Amino acid sequence: MCLKDASHTPGYMFTKENTLSTELKGQRTLAAIIFTDVVSYSAMMAANEEYTLDLLRRDFKVMKQLCQQFEGKVLKTIGDALLMYFPSAVKAVACAKKIQSSFAELAANLAPEEVLIHRIGVHLGDVFFNGTDVMGDGVNVAARLQSEAQPGGICMSQTVYDVVKTPLALTATDLVPKKLKNIPGSVLVYQIPPIHPTPFTAPFELESMDSEGNSQESELVIYSSGQxxxxxxxxxxxxxxxxxxxxxxxxxxxxxxxxxxxxxxxxxxxxxxxxxxxxxxxxxxxxxxxxxxxxxxxxxxxxxxxxxxxxPVKLDSKALEQSYKGRKQFYTADDIATLKARRLLLNDPPKLQMLQDAQVFSPALAERALLEKLIQSSATTISIQDCVLQSLYSQYKDQPKMFLEKARLQAIFYLKAAGVVEQVMELSLGSIGQGKLHVRFCGKRQQVYAGIEPATIEIEGDCLLVSRS
The missing domain is CATH 2.40.30 (Elongation Factor Tu (Ef-tu); domain 3)
Structure with missing residues (x-):
């Protein structure tokens, strides 16, 4: 993305006081970039252009002062967007947090029509400064992250989060890898939610729409439970x-x-x-x-x-790493965690119904009973027994989007609280077709031993939404 002069465009406010300083021109460097914009700016401009521009100048003045306070430089303003550069990711995120908290304090004493809601994206990446512009990966990703941020919140790449989480004692919500427009590969993004309540919500889910704007159930895929x-x-x-x-x-x-x-x-x-x-x-x-x-x-x-x-759910480290030897197979702790995740997300294997006294004992039945015991065992007070996707489907089958978001959230609770994984890296649900739901999951287990990287569990398959049992 190359940010060009938009002063000729109606409704845009372009300022030249942010011309690149001499020491930056012609340089390529690693920089922390902040990109901001205003939610529903076009609609506000259409309703009252002069008044909206006054509010924007007011907010830009606050952001520019804070940028300077945190040793950053304002590179450019285009319309409602502000582009800032920081030599430190820590100072960039600290500045972004201060901007949003300052606007939250301001909004508490203003009428709703006097408040602008800003999104902020932060990325640490390679940028190039030429005579009149700035371009490169840092700018491209920061701009895309801004569009992923919740209104009134901050969205940052994992590159930034890994650097700032300890020095800033940061509380952020991790999301799944996101495919950002015109950016190759996926970027794992983190959100700092808004401080002040806003009338807006952010579109965290991806879904296919038909020509009338309705969700097509067969194409619907969600990667987050939204709000x-x-x-x-x-x-x-x-x-x-x-x-x-x-x-x-x-x-x-x-x-x-x-x-x-x-x-x-x-x-x-x-x-x-x-x-x-x-x-x-x-x-x-x-x-x-x-x-x-x-x-x-x-x-x-x-x-x-x-x-x-x-x-926080207390983990029994002994139970967490316990393994079992069956009659025909040895189950490691990671194997057992995978079994739990597969039951929860795919109903594989299906829950074993209570054995009747009259049933004839067999080695295969004994092995299956052991498998059920391993799945229902837990290193916490929370245990996994049933497939959460099946259990919610009957209630929400006529509302596929709501079903997917709620089922995903319920699955997240059990995956984390039952100690199956410590970090959910991806959980996508969809599409639904022929009574089946496609599921993709990737999660990292708890680290138990120093110097030994915890295992990653990956699952992909179809969950039968109506049990045949």
């Missing part, structure tokens, strides 16, 4: 997700139905020793304790703010 969360036994679409300095999670849920209101109301903690509940969001799943549930009325909905205390 859905699993909390206890319910699924909610959230508006914001954040973590405070004490490690507590804060989610905001807009509710427009009495059923959702009742389900959230029922989460209010009643006792000090309230039970631990399931929780999953994006690619992470664990147990939580509800600390508070509050609500306010907002327009046509009620906005619930739920504060959760994560309770």
């Amino acid at each position: 859905w969360v699993l909390l206890h036994e319910h699924f909610f679409q959230i508006e914001t997700y954040s973590q405070n300095v004490n490690g507590k999670l804060i989610i905001q849920i807009p509710s427009r139905t009495t059923q959702d209101d009742a389900a959230i109301q029922a989460l209010r903690p009643k006792l000090e020793h309230s039970p631990l509940l399931k929780f999953a969001y994006q690619n992470d799943g664990f147990l939580v304790k509800v600390k508070s549930v509050e609500s306010i009325s907002r327009g046509d909905c009620k906005l619930w703010t739920v504060t959760l205390e994560p309770k």
Whole structure:
């Protein structure tokens, strides 16, 4: 991507005060690049161009000041986009976080029509500075990552995240490898969710649409559960997700139905020793304790703010690495983890029904019973028994997109909370055809021994959505 002068284009604001400094011209270097834009900018310009430009100048002034504060350089502004350069990835992400937190503080004291919502993308890559422009991998990927960011949030490449996660004590949500437009290969991206609630949601899923804009079930593939969360036994679409300095999670849920209101109301903690509940969001799943549930009325909905205390699932390291020798096969700990993942995602092997006393013992039956015992054994308090894809399909079969997003989230919870894997690197669901769902999964197991790289589990196959048993 080469960012050219767009001053001739109506509705664009191009500034020349950001002309490249002499020391950068003609250089090729590794740089941390920030690329920003405004959500729904074209629609706002169409409604009131002069007023929108005033808001944009106000926000650009804040971003330019913060860029300088974090030792960066503003390279160019084109329309609603701002391109910044930093010699340090740590300072780039720190600046991006400060920009979004500053706008969140500003928005808290402004009317909705006075607020612009920005997306930010950050990448560390090779860039080339010529006399009037900047181009290269760093710019290309940062621009694409910006479009993947949640409104009011930050999206960064794994290259950046690996550098900044420790020095910034960063809390980010990992996503699956994304195929970015015009970028070869896939990029694993990480999200820092928005701080301030916004009326926008980001399109995390990929789906094929017909000529009338409807999803074609046979082509529908999702790579993320978007803004859905699993909390206890319910699924909610959230508006914001954040973590405070004490490690507590804060989610905001807009509710427009009495059923959702009742389900959230029922989460209010009643006792000090309230039970631990399931929780999953994006690619992470664990147990939580509800600390508070509050609500306010907002327009046509009620906005619930739920504060959760994560309770990491305790792993029994001995059980985690335990192996078994069957009559005909030896099962390593990695083999057992693979069996659990295959049951959860493919129903392979199907759950063994309770054996009847009258059944005749056979070596094959004994081996199958051992296999079932291995699958249901667990190194945590959470165990895997059934295929989650089958269990949800009957409820949501007429809503394929919702089924895929919710089933994926439920699977994430069990994969993580049951100790099958420590990191979900990919879980894509779709397409659906002839009563089968195609599944692709890649996850990395926990590291148990120093110096020994943990195993990676990869699964691909079709899950029969209606059990034949």
